Every structure is written in C-alpha cells, then in structure tokens.
Amino acid sequence: MSKPLTGKVALVTGGSRGLGAATVRxxxxxxxxVAFTYVSSENQAQTVVDEVRGKGTKAVAFxxxxxxxxxxxxxxxxxxxxxxxxDILVNNAAISVGQGRTVDDPDADTxxxxxxxxxxxxxxxxxxxxxxxxxxxxxxxxxxxxxxxSRVGTPGVADYSATKSGVERYTMGVARDLGPRDxxxxxxxxxxxxxxxxxxxxxxxxxxxxxxxxxxxxHPEEIAAAIVFLASPAASYVTGxxxxxxxxxxx
Ligand SMILES: NC(=O)c1ccc[n+]([C@@H]2O[C@H](COP(=O)([O-])OP(=O)(O)OC[C@H]3O[C@@H](n4cnc5c(N)ncnc54)[C@H](OP(=O)(O)O)[C@@H]3O)[C@@H](O)[C@H]2O)c1
Numbered sequence: 310m311s312k313p314l315t316g317k318v319a320l321v322t323g324g325s326r327g328l329g330a331a332t333v334r335x336x337x338x339x340x341x342x343v344a345f346t347y348v349s350s351e352n353q354a355q356t357v358v359d360e361v362r363g364k365g366t367k368a369v370a371f372x373x374x375x376x377x378x379x380x381x382x383x384x385x386x387x388x389x390x391x392x393x394x395x396d397i398l399v400n401n402a403a404i405s406v407g408q409g410r411t412v413d414d415p416d417a418d419t420x421x422x423x424x425x426x427x428x429x430x431x432x433x434x435x436x437x438x439x440x441x442x443x444x445x446x447x448x449x450x451x452x453x454x455x456x457x458x459s460r461v462g463t464p465g466v467a468d469y470s471a472t473k474s475g476v477e478r479y480t481m482g483v484a485r486d487l488g489p490r491d492x493x494x495x496x497x498x499x500x501x502x503x504x505x506x507x508x509x510x511x512x513x514x515x516x517x518x519x520x521x522x523x524x525x526x527x528h529p530e531e532i533a534a535a536i537v538f539l540a541s542p543a544a545s546y547v548t549g550x551x552x553x554x555x556x557x558x559x560x
Contacts, residue, residue: 311340312338312339312340313339313340313541313542313543314336314339314340314341314397314537314540314541315340315341316340317340317341317342317396317397317540318341318342318343318344318388318392318393318394318395318396318397319336319341319342319343319344319395319396319397319398319399319540320343320344320345320346320384320385320388320395320397320398320399320440321333321336321343321344321345321346321399321401322345322346322375322399322400322401322402322433322436323345323346323347323348323375323401323402323403324343324345324346324347324354324357324370324401325345325347325350325353325354325357325370326347326350326353326504326505327502327504327505327506327529328401328453328499328502328504328529328532328533329345329399329401329402330353330357330529331528331529331530331532331533332399332401332529332532332533332536332537333345333357333361333368334357334360334361334533335530335533335534335536335537336397336399336537336540337361337364337366337368338364338366339537339540339541340366341366341396341397341540342366342367342368342392343361343366343367343368343369344368344369344370344371344387344388344391344392345357345368345369345370345371346370346371346372346373346375346384346402347370347371347372347373348372348373348374348375348402351372354370354372355370357370358370367392369391369392371384371387371388375402375427375428375432375433375435375436376424376427376428376431376432377427377432378427378431378432378434378435379435380435381432381435381436381438381439382439384436384439385436385439385440385442385443389443394443394445395440395443395444395445395448396444396445396447396448396449397448397449397451397540398436398437398440398444398448398449398450398451399451399453399536399540400433400436400437400450400451400452400453400476400480401453401536402428402432403425403428403429403433403453403472403473403506404424404425404428404429404506405425405469405506406418406421406422406424406425406468406469407421407422407425407465407468407469408465408466408469408513409464409465409510409513410465411464411465411467412467412468422468425468425469425472426468426471426472429469429472429473429476430471430472430475430476433452433476433479434476434479437450437452437479437480437483441483441486441487441492444487444490444492446490446491446492447491447492447545448487448490448491448492448493449492449493449494449495449539449540449544450480450483450487450492450493450494450495451494451495451496451497451536451539451540452476452477452479452480452494452495452496452497453496453497453499453532453536454473454474454476454477454496454497454498454499454551455469455470455473455498455499455500455555456498456499456500456553456555456558456559457469457470457473458470458473458474458476458477458496458498459474459477459498459551459559460558460559462517462520462558463513463516463517465513476496477496477498477551480494480495480496481494481496481549484548484549485549488548493539493544493545493547493548494548494549495539495544495547495548495549495550495551495552496550496551496552497532497535497536497539497551497552497554498551498552498553498554498555498558499527499532499554499555500521500526500527500532500554500555500556500558501514501517501518501521501526501527501555501556502526502527502528502529502532503526503527503528503529504529520558521555521556521557521558522556522557522558522560523556523557524556525556526556527554527555527556531554532554535552535554538552539552
C-alpha cells in the first residue's frame with residue numbers, strides 16, 4: 310500500500326540529533342525521500358542515514374552551516390541534484406545560547422548570541438528563500454519554533470525568543486507569498502523536549518515543566534508527529550497556522 314508521502318522529497322535542517330532526527334525518521338516512514346543537514350555531528354548524521362536506508366527509504370546528509378547565509382542556495386541545489394526536486398522543507402536547525410542570562414549581563418557572550426541570531430533567524434530565511442525557488446506545487450514549509458516564540462515566560466531568554474518569534478512571523482509572510490502556488494507554510498511551536506536543547510539550570514527547568522498543562526517534558530517523536538501532519542496531504546488547507554506542541558504552555 311502506498312504511504313502518504315511516497316514520491317515526496319523532504320529537506321530537514323538539523324537532522325543529525327534530537328527533534329530533527331525524529332522528524333527525518335518519521336518522514337521516511339511515511340514514504341518520503343529525506344535529505345537533512347548538520348554542522349558538526351558527522352557520525353550521528355551517518356547513523357541516521359544508515360538507519361533510514363536500512364528501512365528501504367532514500368536518505369542523504371549534507372554538512373551545511375546554517376549560520377552562513379551564503380550556503381543556502383548551494384544546499385538546495387545539492388538536494389535537487391540528489392533527489393530531482395523538493396516538496397517539503399522543515400526548518401528545524403537552531404541553537405540556544407545564553408539562556409538564564411538577562412540582557413543587562415555585563416559578561417554576556419555577544420559573539421555566541423550573534424551566531425544564534427545568524428543560525429536561528431537569518432539562516433532560516435536564507436534556506437526558505439532558496440527553497441522557495443524550487444518547491445513544487447503542493448509543497449510544504451514547516452518552521453520549528455518554540456513556546457518562547459509567542460510567549461516569553463521566564464527571564465533570560467530574550468535573544469532566543471526573538472529568533473523564534475522572528476521566524477514565526479517570516480513563515481506567516483511566506484504563507485501569503487506562496488499560497489497562490491499551492492505551497493503551505495506553517496509553524497510548529499515545540500516545547501521542552503528530552504533532547505539536546507534544554508535550559509542549563511535545573512531549577513529553571515523544574516519551573517518551566519510545572520508551567521505546562523501536561524506537567525512533563527515532550528518526546529521528540531511527539532513533536533515530529535505534528536510536523537509530519539503538516540507535511541501530509543491531510544493538511545492541504547492549513548496554512549499560516551501555528552500548531553502548539555508544547556504540552557499546554559499557553560493554555
Ligand atoms: N529541545 C527543546 O526543549 C526545544 C524546545 C522548544 C523548541 N525547540 C526547537 O526545536 C528544534 C530542535 O531542537 P533540538 O532540541 O532537537 O536541538 P538539538 O538536539 O540541539 O539538535 C540541533 C540540530 O541542529 C543542527 N544545527 C545546529 N546548528 C546548526 C548550524 N549552524 N547549521 C546546521 N545545522 C545546525 C545540529 O547539528 P549538529 O548535530 O551537527 O550540531 C542538530 O542536528 C530547534 O528549532 C529548537 O529551537 C527545542
């Protein structure tokens with residue numbers, strides 16, 4: 310029996326670990342050929358590729374630093390050269406630095422914060438711009454944000470929140486721009502996950518978990534399921550939407 314994403318080509322940024330790897334696996338299970346990026350975890354990227362290929366689906370990993378905007382067109386060219394087109398873009402790659410440090414911190418690592426803005430905001434825009442040239446009709450753009458993209462619930466996250474809020478608004482603009490080509494653009498707001506990116510301080514983590522309706526962290530697979538729904542034919546009339554998958558942070 311044909312799977313819902315058979316014949317589709319997906320690109321997931323940051324697919325070597327965490328939510329990105331879970332999304333790569335689920336897209337492949339649904340029948341898509343999947344390309345993904347990483348920046349430093351070559352071995353982990355190869356493990357994900359091997360796992361997906363082992364289940365009979367096509368997968369390829371590209372090392373591509375999202376903080377370097379000039380890389381984006383070549384990345385998209387590489388995906389098209391490898392798989393012959395592009396249908397689904399999942400903007401997942403991001404970093405989180407400086408969490409817990411307030412904006413008046415005299416010891417702030419501004420170079421690291423600048424790299425976060427480049428990776429999480431400018432880099433996402435560059436990939437969307439490049440992908441939008443080649444996405445086929447019926448295409449999907451899904452941007453992974455955070456509950457902190459719409460609500461700053463704790464001190465010490467101003468820069469990270471700003472990057473996520475920025476890509477959320479950009480994705481809404483993309484939905485307006487590409488809708489006439491039958492391409493949807495949506496946001497998934499993830500929540501605290503058992504993966505690489507976590508608040509450094511256990512007390513902050515405890516406070517954040519207790520602010521959630523579900524009172525627990527999420528599994529990457531639970532957020533991947535929301536992403537893959539938006540990538541699926543079932544979501545053909547959903548665009549410009551924000552799907553909250555953060556355990557009830559805003560409830
Ligand atoms: N974890 C959470 O609690 C949480 C909560 C809300 C939202 N989110 C969002 O969910 C998404 C995934 O988070 P995660 O926790 O799964 O992250 P993660 O485990 O830290 O993985 C990040 C992924 O992004 C890649 N990456 C980082 N910088 C990159 C760059 N400059 N160029 C290309 N790839 C880069 C990493 O590649 P390498 O392996 O090569 O470093 C890795 O594949 C992010 O958008 C994040 O903002 C996470």
